[in-house]
Amino acid sequence: MIYSAWLKKLQSFLIIVFTWVISVQTDVLRPRGVSLSKASLYSPTKDFTCFDGTSTIPFSYVNDDYCDCFDGSDEPGTSACINGVFHCTNAGHRPQNIPSSQVNDGVCDCCDGTDEYATPELCSNTCEELGKEARAKAQHLADLHKAGNFIRLELIEKGNKKRQDMAEQLSQLEKDKAEAQKIKEEKEALKNELEAKENEALQVYRDAEEKERQKKEEDERQKQEKEASEQFSRFDSNNDGVLTVDEIKVGNIFDKNKDGEVDAEELQYFLGDKESVNKEEFMSITWPLLKPLLMMEQGMFRPAEAEATEEAEDEEAEDVPRVEDMDVTGSEDDNLDGDLSHDDAEDHDIEPDNSKSYDDETQKLIDEATEARRQFMDAERAMREIESNIRNFQQNLEKDYGLQQEYATLDGQCLEYEDKEYIYKLCLFQKVTQKSKNGGMEVGLGDWGEWAGEEGSKYSVMKYSNGVACWNGPNRITMVNIHCGLETKLTSVTEPYRCEYKIDFITPAACDDSNYMQQQTSHDEL
Ligand code: MAN
DSSP states (O other), X not given: OHHHHHHHHHHHHHHHHHHEEEOTTTOOEEETTOOGGGGGGOOTTSOEEOTTSSOEEOGGGTTSSSOOSTTSTTOTTSSOSTTOEEEEOOTTSOOEEEEGGGTXXXXXXXXXXXXGTTSTTTOOOOHHHHHHHHHHHHHHHHHHHXXXXXXXXXXXXXXXXXXHHHHHHHHHHHHHHHHHHHHHHHHHHHHHHHHHHHHHHHHHHHHHHHHHHHHHHHHHHXXXXXXXXXXXXXXXXXXXXXXXXXXXXXXXXXXXXXXSSOOHHHHHHHHTTOSEEEHHHIIIIIHHHHHHHHHHHTTSOXXXXXXXXXXXXXXXXXGSOOGGGOOTTSOTTGGGSOSOOHHHHHOTTOXXXXXXXXXXXXXXXXXHHHHHHHHHHHHHHHHHHHHHHHHHHHHHHHSOOOTTSTTGGGTTOEEEEEOSSEEEEEETTTEEEEEETTOOOOEEEEEEEEEOOOTTOGGGEEEEEOOSBOTTSOBOEEEEEEEEOSSOEEEEEEEEETTEEEEEEEEGGGOOHHXXXXXXXXXXXX
16 A cells, blocks of 8 residues: 555656656747646646536646546546647647547657657657648748739729729619610500501401402301302292201212212211201201302312312312311401401500501501500610610629629639640639530539628638539539639639539639738648
């Protein structure tokens, strides 16, 4: 027991000696793995309180290779806690924080090699070398940002001017729209007025045409009736006003299939289910069926099947109507009765028939109404154009062109990038497309969506979404990572996941000098 107490004391002593280091660069005493900014939290004269405040332990427990704090803050210099953080000073280069689980794991994580203190010979100190390289790189980036920032300032100026111009143009367009609306209304009123006069004048013609049509129809009806009546009398051999089966059988015109006799089927065809028909029934049932046969007999038209073969030989036959096309109850001219039917005449929007000739006064009214219609259409078109321009300006003004409008002048600018297989095209704030070098259609990889950088650097990533659907998958999308550069161009295009594209894009618009310096400072403070 005595031996073990002594051993424990010795162990504690050794641990304190072992873990307590003097930082040459800073001359501040602090336990191994502790950064300068946290040094004051580890005072050898006081007990140590875990960062999360859950417990306070004797200072000798710090870095004793046993994890006492839940947050791992008591073991910054050993790998005892899974969540501990080891700080390397990396003099000559950037300080670094690594998970303390990587301490003494046989891998050199810190350039000063302090994470592998158990085997000091394992890692050589490369901080000076790396620091030199990093400083040269940082200097280059700082110079780039500085030079790019001049161009960026110009872009900001132009961007603000562009937005201002757009706002002015929009308000001008709003005024133009009000004016165009007024003109349109005037033209419409004039058109309506002149069309009413035109319609009144045309109505005279329409009425005359309608009268003519009705007269023709009546004449035709009477002609048909007369003809039907004559034919009825022709077959009604005993003049009793009734056409019987016997009387019909005599007329070989009823022998439809020309087999030498009028059989039951033919009788039924012409008489319906009746044994006989009176004159009235003849007119409504028999005559419509009989007339085409009579016409055929008279050579006024031929059967349909004959037509196909003879068509080429006999051009005149084309003018002869076919049985199935005939309307035996009315005039053949019925459907050729001009454009202005009775119903159309009621419709005031129907324009005059240019093929017809009218009296001078009517023609003058037609010409005036035609001109008014043309002017109204022009006014409507002008109005639509203004409205579409307004929509475009509004959409552009709603777009987020960066905190200082630095991206405004880039809207619509298209940049291309070629790899082995494809030509990619990014039209900024519009869309991204891909075209195979072997031909084929352009494939949409996304339309302008939103800025999608992480918090604090929102304007470093653009998202173009809703591209053409991927086969068996979602719609294509493209993320555009923006970097500072003196030119505006695409530097790489990749497809890290199927149908998800990544573009690297450089532009002076991203060379925010002050922001860059701020970022570097906060990075170095780590
Ligand atoms: C095309 C291209 C590719 C994409 C495949 C997915 O070939 O758009 O980029 O990966 O379609 O099927």
